[in-house]
Amino acid sequence: MAREIAEQPAALARTLQALRPQRAELQKLAADRRVVLFVARGSSDNAAIYGRYLLEVHAGRASGLAAPSVATHYQASIDLSEALVVCVSQSGETEEIVETQAWAAGRGARTVAVTNDGASSLANAADVALVTQAGTELAVPATKSYTAQLAAMAVLAGSLAPEPDALDADLDRVPDEADRLISARAGVDAAAEKLASTAEALVSGRGIAFGTALEAALKLEETCLRPVRGLSYADLRHGPIAVVDSDHVALLVSASDGPMVPGMTDLAHDLRRRGAAATIGIGGDNGFADAVDIAVPGPDLPELVAPLALIVPAQLIVETLARQLGLNPDAPRGLSKVTQTDPA
Amino acid sequence: MAREIAEQPAALARTLQALRPQRAELQKLAADRRVVLFVARGSSDNAAIYGRYLLEVHAGRASGLAAPSVATHYQASIDLSEALVVCVSQSGETEEIVETQAWAAGRGARTVAVTNDGASSLANAADVALVTQAGTELAVPATKSYTAQLAAMAVLAGSLAPEPDALDADLDRVPDEADRLISARAGVDAAAEKLASTAEALVSGRGIAFGTALEAALKLEETCLRPVRGLSYADLRHGPIAVVDSDHVALLVSASDGPMVPGMTDLAHDLRRRGAAATIGIGGDNGFADAVDIAVPGPDLPELVAPLALIVPAQLIVETLARQLGLNPDAPRGLSKVTQTDPA
The missing domain is CATH 3.40.50.10490 (Glucose-6-phosphate isomerase like protein; domain 1)
Structure with a gap:
């Protein structure tokens, strides 16, 4: 975990550089979308909460967090033809997130995947994939994959704001500050x-x-x-x-x-x-x-x-x-890297 | 608290009876609204979470929880002309909820107030007020005011569903079950x-x-x-x-x-x-x-x-x-009935 904390400045710089060229694509995808919904769990959910506030406060775009069970357990029939649905998962393989993305697309949503694996199910199925550049994360607790997701949120929200480059100078200072x-x-x-x-x-x-x-x-x-x-x-x-x-x-x-x-x-x-x-x-x-x-x-x-x-x-x-406390920060008791939220 | 727990069957029956006649009004108000947003804190927020799931799962209407600080602290400029904003507050006087309602109305939202006081600021300013019939609640922890809010959520979600009376027979059994x-x-x-x-x-x-x-x-x-x-x-x-x-x-x-x-x-x-x-x-x-x-x-x-x-x-x-535990359930340490979330 210590090593991956230390890798964050480089991961943040790489991710910002990799994702900024996708701004035009994001603008086009979201042009006629009135609301942005995030789908995530755990650390990815916390990154999505930042994304949600940034979209509303900075980009002036209504935004919120979807409840995955509405898709996975209730299969609700909701018209999402004015929604951009952003699914966030480090692995891109958490089943309920992948399933919710498919449900949203089936109900008219345009979809963005934020994931650290460009070959993952989530990335493959999305209209646009924002692939974070954290590199392989070995410790179970997310560190560099989480901050790379925050960088993706900043690029996404920036893209939909009236001045897409307004945050750039400050974002460029992030790696040094970290x-x-x-x-x-x-x-x-x-x-x-x-x-x-x-x-x-x-x-x-x-x-x-x-x-x-x-x-x-x-x-x-x-x-x-x-x-x-x-x-x-x-x-x-x-x-x-x-x-x-x-x-x-x-x-x-x-x-x-x-x-x-x-x-x-x-x-x-x-x-x-x-x-x-x-x-x-x-x-x-x-x-x-x-x-x-x-x-x-x-x-x-x-x-x-x-x-x-x-x-x-x-x-x-x-x-x-x-x-x-005598604990191993890299492999906490009872957790695994790709989490499934329902029994198989 | 014990006394007000016991008053719930009557409060639920009164609230259901009082609010059902407002269905047509709610349908009209929400007809061109694509999304329903809830604004609440504390127990009212928990009632809103039920409302949110019920709207999505039963009524098929996209729904979510607004973040009040986006209104009260950031004064974000968001187009809400396709939103129905539902503000939930027992007293109808919690400042941040009243303020968020005014912000939403100013940005094009239609508003519904769910409150136990028909003469409150929240009820007065709303397009439609759903006034719960819990009666005066003296204990600080919400009990009958909370379940009355849930009844209001059921009426609201029912109104927007394809068959507005689909839940009626089950709702009529609620007071006896309680x-x-x-x-x-x-x-x-x-x-x-x-x-x-x-x-x-x-x-x-x-x-x-x-x-x-x-x-x-x-x-x-x-x-x-x-x-x-x-x-x-x-x-x-x-x-x-x-x-x-x-x-x-x-x-x-x-x-x-x-x-x-x-x-x-x-x-x-x-x-x-x-x-x-x-x-x-x-x-x-x-x-x-x-x-x-x-x-x-x-x-x-x-x-x-x-x-x-x-x-x-x-x-x-x-x-x-x-x-x-030797505590007074009616007046827990350090709490008051009308909560303000920011220092005066």
Whole structure:
């Protein structure tokens, strides 16, 4: 996992370079499509959540997440003739995603596959395949394949925006920022130590960085075998915040700018008042860093592209924590690389 | 909370009777709308998830959950001229929901409010208000207001289906089934006792009953102050299942028929093999009841309408567990009835 975390700057640069030439193709495919629907599970689902926010906030295109069971278990008859359906799967072979893509195409959808394998079932059946250039990923927890998917989301959303190259300059800075965070490891060991010392953890973020928070929670859960909840701060405030006590460490994820920083900072103060064991903050601005107990610096990137590197410190924390707990971060208990969601 | 759980059969019957006459109005409003989007938080969000599946599976209408922050924080400019936007809030006064409704209307959406207060901001501003007849709800955890929202979802989805009265006969049986489950309390005490004895809980369901599982998890979390994760079985299998060990009790929620029963039954077997402390099953068929350690009977209702009563045993378990833990189920720590999701 450590090695593949370190390969991300190169994987991100390769993926951005490989996918940008497909912009015109994507524009044409989506020209008469009023809504974009994502189909994914696990880390790919967290990448899709970033894609969804970026499409709505940056490209102004209505977007959402499809429920695969509507296709696979209920075979619902829905008119998708105005939908672009984007299926995201590292392997391109997760059965329910492949099946949902076929269902969508059969109901009039145009389809885009985001996958790391250009020869996969998903890529072969799609109208357009965005093939990420992560290279072979050996560790079970997704790292470079996940950030490469985020790069694909940025290219996709950028393609459908009024100015398709508006994000390019910032995206070009992503590989160096990821590289800088990997080398610096600032705050990573302190954060892992704090997480090792408590039984309960929750992870929060919101908006453009919400998928990053969910991905950090998923990695903590599947790699460190910690029961962790990932929640938007709005959902957290709406009820579950009541459980926070001195057994809980909160991991808060924020971009360094944008409309979510005040709410994330306020949440950090609130969690401290409620007696949380500790708050760990990844990213944010100076006010946010002051509000948390352990501040882990994030990338110097604007909110819209920050997720491509903001996950890096979380990955380093997870990898460090797994080793501290005596676990093998490359092959967590009970997981496999190509996941099937229903019994065979 | 116990009193309001008991008021549900009457609240459900009143709500169904009050809202059915609005079918024609809903059909007219939605006639040229290709997609239905829900806006909600907390228990209302869980009701919306039922609404979303029912609309897709039963009415064949594309549907999804909007991300309120796209409106409230990013003020995204999205064309919603083919969308019906359904805002769900018991009080009708949660600011972000009211604000998102105004944003949607300003971008061309037609709007439906589902609220328990016909004089609320949400109801006043909507094109059509579906006013649930739960009566005043005093306990902070939603019970009768939630099931009344589910009744509104059934009327809404039914209205947009090819045969608008197809679910009527089954819906008419809901109040009696809810009443029967409240009186019987079968398995409730045993389930609460098991949950009291372990530190970790997870809740799973899928498809039409997925919202029920999430609502059970939310109630356990906010009322019993248990950190609980609610996951579809597909998401659970896709990674988080790795954390299950002898500290974990799993609460599994299933309708008695439909395509999810085999997967839920298989999940129960799998969790036992993985050494879970116990599995509690609400609903399901005989095979499912045999596969779990504690079987809590659900309603005798087909899957499409089962959620209206399937939550009842979960509510009874939560209320019983809260008292066993010495907590006040009517006024959980740190929560209020009208929730705001951002600092004032």
